[in-house]
Amino acid sequence: MSPRDLFGAALRGLSANKLRSLLTVLGVSIGVGAVIVLVAVGNGSGKAVQSRLEAMGTNLLTVSTTGGGGGFARGQAGPSAQQYALTLDDVAALADRRLAPDVASVAPVMTSSGTATNGDTSYTINQVIGTTPAYLPATNTPVGTGQSFTQQDVDSAERVIVLGQTTATELFGRAQTAVGQTVKLGAVDFVVRGVLASKDSTGFNDPNATAIVPISTLRATQAGYGALSQIVVQAADKDRVDLAQAEVTQLLTARHQVPATTTSPFRITNSAQILQTSQDTAATFTALLATVAAISLVVGGIGVTNIMLVTVTERTREIGIRKALGARRRTILGQFLIEATLLSLIGGAVGVAAALIMTQFQLAGVTPVLVPSSIALALGVSAAVGLFFGSMPAHRAAGLRPIDALRHE
Amino acid sequence: MSADALIDIRGVTKTYGAGETAVHALRGVSLRVEAGEYVAVMGSSGSGKSTLMNILGCLDVPTRGEYFLDGSNVAGLSEDQQALVRGRKIGFIFQSFNLIPRTTALANVELPLTYAHLRRAERRTRANRALELVGLSDRADHRPNQLSGGQQQRVAIARALATGPRILLADEPTGNLDVHSTDEVLGMFDELNAEGRTVVVITHENDVAARARRLIQVADGRIVLDEVTR
Ligand SMILES: Nc1ncnc2c1ncn2[C@@H]1O[C@H](COP(=O)(O)OP(=O)(O)OP(=O)(O)O)[C@@H](O)[C@H]1O
């Protein structure tokens, strides 16, 4: 029997029971579609997290003090809380190229919160940041309209402010109109120098609900002369983040005379590490989704076996007739194997098509990103599923003795 | 009798099941049929006629005894070779027609030709010729459920003839047919035998048996009568 004849016989077999074939195809296509879509969703969410983190700057180190160190609990007042507090002198030391050659720039961070008013309009800014101009490039925070304040503004504690998008729109309606206007923060008037470009959210807080002022001004008008909340350090290069981290640790340990026996009171978060961690998490997530999808593919495969078993049982007499007319074992085997493979391949093709359509849309807030290999894999697996799951019923059919098949009721 | 009869079975027994419940369908049958003979097999229900026929057609294997078909021992043939024998040397006609459902008369007739690896065009011609022979050219595109019993049996005969087999085995071919259709089918057997084909037909009807030239009576798994009638 030529392949064309076998193919024709298989197609006729399938079309004899259209609804049943259709449902089986549906089972396989759901499996294949699920694999492609879920892998794309996993991949897409991974990519999204990655691009957000990259937007934050990948060569960024954030230094904060845990206030702890040997014996003293976090937040507890004591000599070590004073001893380990981060200061502007630390910032100056870290900015010294000779002491920390792999550090590109350093910015101090003090935060406070406060209510800003513009005439009758008021808005509670949950994060007012006092810093130096170096903060903006280091944290990848570009100014959208207007401009940043300068080092001169910091030196002379000018009352100037750069607003986040949300803050600006809340206070002035449109962000563009804010520049040059005056905002009251607490009891003090600030002149708006610029408005930051809008930032994507990386967490639950709106990163646009901020305001940035010179650190000297913040200290003089709002927060007093306490410790810094953070020091933001930009490494000179993506590949030198680890070196920079080591230098920062060493410098701070030396400057604050941390005893060798205590755990470091400084916490340094490395954005590259966070990126790595979240990429690992995304990979795990994708693998999990793929596993779930693979299970549904297997279930689809079992559907193929089931239908082929029913088909073989139903057509046992026909198999007997075919054998009586001279059909060989491998002809019967081929016919049923092709039927099973066709079922799962058609299912695979439908699944791929459905997946291609579905991945055009946002799913659960994630923009799916197709993984081409998942399409090839899903199609390959669906063909294999047909062969594997179809072979048992097909062998059963082919192995029947003609007389037993003919006598089948 | 020539040394190599077309069909030659020796001491064939067939037992279904084992022990207490064993059924001895054939209890030692020896039979030679020469090429070109026309044999009728009669016997009461359950005497073993169909069992014998299935063994002759290589659809079943004997429990004991030997079967030489056209000089070669069937037991020594591989599964594929047996399939080949069924396809090329033997044409079957069953009481229940056994056409493949949902498949046109023409496709049914083409089937054994497909298994004999004939090319598409050749198959078409031969199948059409076979249908013409049984007078059903105008029903080539009909499915079995669109044909009368007599027409279905004629399609089955066309299918059995298509490969030009030397032996025609028919198990109660007219069992489901009326007098008129029976006459048509028997007329066809006469013609086929006249062409030189060997015909073995199982029947319960005397006037069917009367068309044959040799009558074999089976009773309780044994041949009890074997005579030339014409
Ligand atoms: N597959 C089987 N398993 C067990 N016993 C069987 C089987 N096939 C046939 N038999 C038994 O073998 C005996 C002969 O059966 P067979 O079909 O050859 O009879 P038959 O002569 O063709 O009868 P009929 O004229 O009714 O068709 C019967 O007793 C039957 O019950």
Ligand SMILES: [Mg+2]
């Ligand atoms: Mg019978």
